Amino acid sequence: GQQVMQIPQYQHVQEGEDFTTYCNSSTTLSNIQWYKQRPGGHPVFLIQLVKSGEVKKQKRLTFQFGEAKKNSSLHITATQTTDVGTYFCAGPDGGTASKLTFGTGTRLQVTL
Amino acid sequence: DSGVTQTPKHLITATGQRVTLRCSPRSGDLSVYWYQQSLDQGLQFLIHYYNGEERAKGNILERFSAQQFPDLHSELNLSSLELGDSALYFCASSGGQGALWNEQFFGPGTRLTVL
Numbered sequence: 001g002q003q004v005m006q007i008p009q010y011q012h013v014q015e016g017e018d019f020t021t022y023c024n025s026s027t028t029l030s031n032i033q034w035y036k037q038r039p040g041g042h043p044v045f046l047i048q049l050v051k052s053g054e055v056k057k058q059k060r061l062t063f064q065f066g067e068a069k070k071n072s073s074l075h076i077t078a079t080q081t082t083d084v085g086t087y088f089c090a091g092p093d094g095g096t097a098s099k100l101t102f103g104t105g106t107r108l109q110v111t112l
Numbered sequence: 113d114s115g116v117t118q119t120p121k122h123l124i125t126a127t128g129q130r131v132t133l134r135c136s137p138r139s140g141d142l143s144v145y146w147y148q149q150s151l152d153q154g155l156q157f158l159i160h161y162y163n164g165e166e167r168a169k170g171n172i173l174e175r176f177s178a179q180q181f182p183d184l185h186s187e188l189n190l191s192s193l194e195l196g197d198s199a200l201y202f203c204a205s206s207g208g209q210g211a212l213w214n215e216q217f218f219g220p221g222t223r224l225t226v227l
Binding site for chain 1: 154216
């Protein structure tokens with residue numbers, strides 16, 4: 001079945017440093033979603049990318065969908081302690097959002 | 113607050129027992145999804161219901177079953193519980209038929225501990 005891997009598994013940065021997580025799918029994706037889960041919380045939708053090569057920005061967060069639509073990245077500029085959490089990418093399995101395969105997640109820790 | 117509610121928040125039970133987890137989707141959402149989150153397995157899709165009908169199944173064990181009722185709330189039944197079933201169970205909802213571009217709204221989860 002479809003597999004979605006993320007690297008790194010864990011990253012610890014100092015506040016103000018940049019952070020990037022990479023997402024790779026074993027199959028071509030029709031779209032990719034990103035979610036954030038705070039410690040002790042539930043996943044919260046951040047964004048969806050649809051087009052090949054698409055780049056979207058949300059304040060300090062930049063999301064990119066690869067040209068082959070098999071990979072994606074999330075870059076955070078100048079991290080803050082509020083960015084702490086686990087970031088998941090997720091892609092529809094078989095082209096329908098009925099079955100969403102979540103990536104393995106990247107846990108971000110930010111210290112002062 | 114996502115608008116999705118789940119009960120109970122915590123559940124502690126013994127091996128071999130049966131439990132029922134309940135989920136109420138956001139108002140107007142017809143789709144309900146169930147996920148299992150454990151430390152070593154990440155966030156695993158279990159099952160998707162749309163307007164009362166099963167639409168997709170993940171790697172859901174035969175000991176697990178779910179249904180969605182006419183009022184759109186959903187229940188996940190876990191039976192013959194094993195230690196390995198201890199996990200956080202999330203319900204999520206979305207509008208439409210689970211078509212493309214539907215973000216999912218997650219509930220706060222039910223933490224199940226099997227002793």
